[in-house]
Amino acid sequence: MWRDAALVVGKDLRIEARSRVGLSQVAPFGIVALALFAFALGPDRAIMAKGAPGLFWVAVLFCTVLAVQRSVSVESADGARDGLRLSGIDPAGLFLGKSAAVAVQLVVLEALLTVGVVVLYGARIEVPWLIVVSCALGTVGLAATGTLYGALSSGLRVRETLLPFLLLPIVAPVLLAGTRIFQAAMAGGTPSDGTQWLRLLVVFDAVYVAVGVLLFGPILETA
Amino acid sequence: MRYVVAGYVVILTVLFLYAVQLLWRRRRLSRAVARVTSGPPAGSAAGATSGGQP
Amino acid sequence: MTDLAPAAGASAHPTDAPVTNTGVTPPPVQSARARTTERVIGVLALAGTAVTVWLGMWVTPPDKDQGDLVRLVYVHPGVAWVALYLAFGMAAVSSVLYLWPRTRSLFWDRLAAACVEVGVVFNVCTLVSGAIWGKPTWGVWWAWDARLTLTAVLLVLFLGYLALRRVPAEPEVRARRSAFVALFAVLDVPLVHFSVNWWNTLHQGATVLNPGLTLKIHGSMAWTLLLGFVAMTLAFVWMLLVRYRIGLLEDWLDANELDAALAERQSEGIGSPAGADPGADAPTGAARPDATPDGTPVEPAGVV
Numbered sequence: 001m002w003r004d005a006a007l008v009v010g011k012d013l014r015i016e017a018r019s020r021v022g023l024s025q026v027a028p029f030g031i032v033a034l035a036l037f038a039f040a041l042g043p044d045r046a047i048m049a050k051g052a053p054g055l056f057w058v059a060v061l062f063c064t065v066l067a068v069q070r071s072v073s074v075e076s077a078d079g080a081r082d083g084l085r086l087s088g089i090d091p092a093g094l095f096l097g098k099s100a101a102v103a104v105q106l107v108v109l110e111a112l113l114t115v116g117v118v119v120l121y122g123a124r125i126e127v128p129w130l131i132v133v134s135c136a137l138g139t140v141g142l143a144a145t146g147t148l149y150g151a152l153s154s155g156l157r158v159r160e161t162l163l164p165f166l167l168l169p170i171v172a173p174v175l176l177a178g179t180r181i182f183q184a185a186m187a188g189g190t191p192s193d194g195t196q197w198l199r200l201l202v203v204f205d206a207v208y209v210a211v212g213v214l215l216f217g218p219i220l221e222t223a
Numbered sequence: 224m225r226y227v228v229a230g231y232v233v234i235l236t237v238l239f240l241y242a243v244q245l246l247w248r249r250r251r252l253s254r255a256v257a258r259v260t261s262g263p264p265a266g267s268a269a270g271a272t273s274g275g276q277p
Numbered sequence: 278m279t280d281l282a283p284a285a286g287a288s289a290h291p292t293d294a295p296v297t298n299t300g301v302t303p304p305p306v307q308s309a310r311a312r313t314t315e316r317v318i319g320v321l322a323l324a325g326t327a328v329t330v331w332l333g334m335w336v337t338p339p340d341k342d343q344g345d346l347v348r349l350v351y352v353h354p355g356v357a358w359v360a361l362y363l364a365f366g367m368a369a370v371s372s373v374l375y376l377w378p379r380t381r382s383l384f385w386d387r388l389a390a391a392c393v394e395v396g397v398v399f400n401v402c403t404l405v406s407g408a409i410w411g412k413p414t415w416g417v418w419w420a421w422d423a424r425l426t427l428t429a430v431l432l433v434l435f436l437g438y439l440a441l442r443r444v445p446a447e448p449e450v451r452a453r454r455s456a457f458v459a460l461f462a463v464l465d466v467p468l469v470h471f472s473v474n475w476w477n478t479l480h481q482g483a484t485v486l487n488p489g490l491t492l493k494i495h496g497s498m499a500w501t502l503l504l505g506f507v508a509m510t511l512a513f514v515w516m517l518l519v520r521y522r523i524g525l526l527e528d529w530l531d532a533n534e535l536d537a538a539l540a541e542r543q544s545e546g547i548g549s550p551a552g553a554d555p556g557a558d559a560p561t562g563a564a565r566p567d568a569t570p571d572g573t574p575v576e577p578a579g580v581v
Contacts, residue, residue, distance in 0.1 A: 237405070
């Protein structure tokens with residue numbers, strides 16, 4: 001399973017490296033989202049700094065949807081999906097591999113967006129390790145659920161509209177937790193508030209990664 | 224008190240309308256099934272007007 | 278609902294071509310007992326609801342603290358319990374039963390779909406009645422308190438389920454997809470529950486919401502509350518039965534109407550004197566293939 005996962009991660013990341021869609025489209029979209037939020041909330045930096053945690057995570061959610069759509073569409077060309085199944089790849093490995101690839105892209109995006117939030121909104125980070133850990137845990141959850149729903153909706157023509165509608169309510173706990181942790185980690189927050197939310201993220205991740213590993217095989221058969 | 228009345232009216236109306244819609248759907252579908260089963264050539268091909276619900 | 282038997286009479290076909298209900302399997306029949314049960318439950322639900330309304334609106338006294346607003350308590354928890362626990366809970370269990378290989382049967386899938394659709398309707402009732410109760414009580418139509426938020430998230434999750442079901446697919450594929458979505462949604466519920474609870478408690482000082490109902494219910498109020506639960510549950514069961522039947526009929530039509538229409542088309546092409554059906558306009562596109570299955574173009578009806 002791990003070997004298959006490594007193979008799939010490598011494949012997806014190599015595709016990404018060659019096509020640079022993440023870099024040239026998703027990342028700029030994230031920055032544009034931050035700019036849109038700034039326009040929406042007005043030039044008062046105090047408000048933007050206060051809202052920065054939430055806005056960051058909303059931007060991350062939007063980027064997740066794009067990244068997952070891309071991850072799914074990579075397989076739908078040239079019958080790649082059938083090829084994958086015929087190749088005898090362990091479905092659990094496929095799940096882990098694709099999730100990991102999405103996660104890697106998301107982490108890079110989050111680093112970029114964190115810088116964006118600090119620069120554009122004047123957010124001040126006091127407890128960096130909380131930021132890093134929450135991003136890591138949140139990313140795992142987002143990538144896992146994204147891959148699951150991507151597989152469920154792959155091959156559907158309405159996938160573009162359906163996937164966000166299905167995915168985003170499910171990851172509401174990640175949004176809530178991430179926002180709270182960021183608030184705790186920024187100026188004016190109490191770091192100890194963040195720890196219970198970290199536990200929630202761990203549980204969320206555990207649940208959906210386990211579900212993916214166990215059920216990805218049957219899920220693929222629905223495509 | 225008018226809130227109470229509004230609340231009752233809303234709930235009852237929604238449930239009632241949904242119930243009526245269910246009954247209407249079922250009737251329309253059973254008619255379609257009847258048309259299809261009474262079969263060619265006596266039945267009409269308008270059986271295709273039924274749900275065929277995606 | 279009449280009992281539908283396969284049309285034996287279709288064999289009265291003028292030609293020798295074996296073109297009667299080819300490929301049309303017998304439609305699902307509803308037994309008389311099922312029909313009676315459904316009627317009885319429906320009548321009971323209607324009566325229960327009427328009595329609840331009568332008791333709730335007029336007979337019971339206003340509450341000491343809440344005044345007349347307590348009257349909404351007779352229906353709101355009833356619809357809430359039905360939607361959140363009964364309907365969605367059953368949908369979750371049915372979905373798992375469908376996914377479990379030993380109990381796999383489209384019955385569970387249809388049941389889940391029916392539960393979700395009816396559950397969504399009750400969910401909307403819950404949110405609306407809750408808002409109507411909340412406005413005079415809290416002063417706002419909506420508040421992001423834990424219970425309301427969870428109810429709203431549930432609504433969105435299961436609307437997603439319904440949206441996914443509308444995508445055309447083979448019954449087994451659709452059933453599987455829907456079951457997974459239901460399963461994932463249900464797994465999410467405790468996570469969302471804890472999230473919004475913690476999310477809320479951090480700000481409890483800022484709001485003046487009373488998260489629970491601190492009512493002492495006694496006497497006629499207690500009976501009315503109980504009756505409200507019972508009446509809503511009966512209404513749910515009745516709606517479920519009808520909605521399940523609808524799903525059954527829809528699936529049967531999906532599977533069979535094309536075959537029946539093809540069979541009829543073939544019979545027309547062979548030149549049956551029955552000719553054009555009385556009153557049938559051009560059937561919908563799906564029922565009019567451009568050629569019979571063996572490829573010969575079909576002449577318009579009446580031309581031999």
